[in-house]
Amino acid sequence: MTGEGLQLAEQLPALQIVLPLAGAALCALIDRRGFGWAIATLVSFAMPVISVMLLMQVLTTGPVSYAFGGWEPPYGIEYRVDVVNGFLLVLISVMGAVVMPYARRSVAAEIAENKQAWFYCVYLLCLAGLLGMAITADAFNAFVFMEVSSLAMYVLIALGNDRRALVAAYQYLILGTIGATLYVIGVGLLYAMTGTLNFVDMAERIVAVEQTRPVLAALAFITVGMCLKLALFPLHVWLPNAYTGAPSVATVFIASTATKVAVYLLLRYYFSIFGVAFVFEDLPVTPILLIMSIAAMYAASIVAIFQDNVKRMLAYSSVAQIGYITLGIAEASPLGLTGGIVHLFNHALMKGALFMVMGCIAFRIGHCRLGGMAGIGRRMPITMAAFVIAGLSLIGVPGTVGFISKWYLAMAAIENGWWWLAFLIMGSSFLAVIYIGRVIEMAWFRKPTGAAADATDPPLSMLVPTWILAGACIAFGIDSEMTAGIAAQAADVLFAGLR
Incomplete structure (x- = not known):
């Protein structure tokens, strides 16, 4: 140089x-x-x-x-x-x-x-x-x-x-x-x-x-x-x-x-x-963070299930996902901290893609209300396919980034002897199935009505960035060596301290 x-x-x-x-x-x-x-x-x-x-x-x-x-x-x-x-x-x-x-x-x-x-x-x-x-x-x-x-x-x-x-x-x-x-x-x-x-x-x-x-x-x-x-x-x-x-x-x-x-x-x-x-x-930081994290994972997910505005639903989902990140901190082990840090990265990909999809829908029909999105998957198939991929990542389906995060968090819980926590992590994913499933069912399995009947996929300038994030949810879910590897190094650095 x-x-x-x-x-x-x-x-x-x-x-x-x-x-x-x-x-x-x-x-x-x-x-x-x-x-x-x-x-x-x-x-x-x-x-x-x-x-x-x-x-x-x-x-x-x-x-x-x-x-x-x-x-x-x-x-x-x-x-x-x-x-x-x-x-x-x-x-x-x-x-x-x-x-x-x-x-x-x-x-x-x-x-x-x-x-x-x-x-x-x-x-x-x-x-x-x-x-x-x-x-x-x-x-x-x-x-x-x-x-x-x-x-x-x-x-x-x-x-x-x-x-x-x-x-x-x-x-x-x-x-x-x-x-x-x-x-x-x-x-x-x-x-x-x-x-x-x-x-x-x-x-x-x-x-x-x-x-x-x-x-x-x-x-x-x-x-x-x-x-x-x-x-x-x-x-x-x-x-x-x-x-x-x-x-x-x-x-x-x-x-x-x-x-x-x-x-x-x-x-x-x-x-x-x-x-x-x-x-x-x-x-007593660990028990306090554990209680608040588990409460976030469950309470926010339950509230998300009953939202009609999908942006608001995803906002409550973010509160739940923050609970996973702080759960990794509360586990206070290199494995748990690795899970928290990698979920910090993975959540940005998932939620970024999901909110981009909502922006695309708002661009076409002017709102993000679930009741007005009936059949929109048939009219905006490329856009809603990205929602499905990012939604499956949020749930934690194997092959997606969400699974990587939850795997590390569950393994850290088992390593600490907290089997009950591993089951709670898995149980919270079922709540995500419900609220993501509501959107998928409305978008793909209903007849298009209202503004959704005339909707089309947005311009490429909006569609390509959405799919970059959705694709990353799969790419880093299949090959997590880079993200999880750097997260593991970051966890080691944090445990070593600055002294």
């Missing part, structure tokens, strides 16, 4: 954030929807290239550290990439790249013309905030990026064409602000006790004070704040309204990425900073 190439490679962590921020500024300055979409697409296509290069560098040579502004850590802000957040950076950037071709027709159909350029501006801010949360190794800098992404998400949700979108955005704003406030209080307490905000430095210093009351309070504040952000039952009340009211593109992107980044931060604090022994052996 030439000298210029080496210099560029050294700047990749900064470019991961600077490019979407610069793109957002351009979209704001040049208020034209075509230009906004072009800039957002170019930036979104560049992000996976950068994130994959970073992950390959990490897998080859180890963690990458970038001292921002030339101030060496722990005094300056450090961007640090290891296998854990490198995997997450790839997920966020790939989802952003897949969403953008889909966005042009969907945004034009669902958002007023004078707001479309601003949609792309705010989307890029959201992308930058989520990538920043994942890449930073500074506790307060993570809070700053959390606010950037959250404020952008409030706007993205409020741009929905239903008045209820404004209510959903306001509700999310209130609860999201509470979650962020709890997080920053926890960070303040940790800073008071350790004198540092750098994750690596904090992990080293916290050993001497981890049994003190302020540190215990900090752990509690961060846990509740992050559980609000990741929508763990019963702190999930903002999520169904937000996913239902948001424009289809915003729902796809937020559902695939936002809660995943909150999960990552929780993982980082639990395993890398506080440490496994302190969190899971000295404190």
